[in-house]
Amino acid sequence: MEIDDDNDEFINIATNVDVDAAKNIMLELIKALGENPEREGLKNTPHRVSRMYVELLSGYTADPEKIINGALFNISYDEMVLVRDIEFYSMCEHHMLPFVGRAHIAYIPAGKVIGLSKIPRIVDMYARRLQVQERMTRQIADFLQQTLKPQGVAVVVEAMHLCSMMRGVKKHDARMTTSAMHGAFRANLATRQEFLDNISRGSKPLQL
Numbered sequence: 001m002e003i004d005d006d007n008d009e010f011i012n013i014a015t016n017v018d019v020d021a022a023k024n025i026m027l028e029l030i031k032a033l034g035e036n037p038e039r040e041g042l043k044n045t046p047h048r049v050s051r052m053y054v055e056l057l058s059g060y061t062a063d064p065e066k067i068i069n070g071a072l073f074n075i076s077y078d079e080m081v082l083v084r085d086i087e088f089y090s091m092c093e094h095h096m097l098p099f100v101g102r103a104h105i106a107y108i109p110a111g112k113v114i115g116l117s118k119i120p121r122i123v124d125m126y127a128r129r130l131q132v133q134e135r136m137t138r139q140i141a142d143f144l145q146q147t148l149k150p151q152g153v154a155v156v157v158e159a160m161h162l163c164s165m166m167r168g169v170k171k172h173d174a175r176m177t178t179s180a181m182h183g184a185f186r187a188n189l190a191t192r193q194e195f196l197d198n199i200s201r202g203s204k205p206l207q208l
């Protein structure tokens with residue numbers, strides 16, 4: 001293995017990525033794009049990119065049990081729990097370019113709460129895949145619904161899509177907001193509005 005400046009922390013990540021196959025394909029792709037894979041700057045690129053995917057796509061093999069790791073607590077609290085501005089980085093499955101943004105998540109417990117630090121890790125589990133934003137939003141909401149069986153779950157995701165921004169034709173499509181609601185957030189307008197008011201209060205526009 002040639003030395004490069006990227007750290008190799010990936011070796012501890014469980015993965016479905018066939019790193020050697022990805023490396024060969026990257027080499028072929030560079031050639032197919034009309035570039036010279038032998039030149040200095042590109043020489044280690046297939047190696048770096050194939051390893052990068054291990055980290056960027058680590059969500060497939062993330063273990064939900066391990067992520068939760070005993071951080072479910074029985075508690076009689078039944079007011080809305082809200083975590084906003086959870087930063088995430090995902091990959092659009094149509095173009096394999098990043099989409100990045102923030103997730104806002106709320107739930108109303110029904111006897112069970114989850115440790116706050118776990119919520120961003122749940123977002124990452126679904127973000128680090130080849131994704132579409134709508135599905136990712138739904139998966140986060142469904143996972144919390146199944147795990148916590150709360151009175152309701154709400155997930156709003158705002159993101160900017162590099163595939164729209166970089167190609168320059170449809171820049172107005174670059175920002176997208178998606179939502180998924182379960183239980184009380186779906187059934188009760190006042191509950192949903194309280195959540196939406198909370199996440200819009202003092203929110204900053206998305207920036208890269």
Ligand SMILES: [Zn+2]
Pocket residue numbers: 092093094095096097161163164
């Ligand atoms: Zn795309």
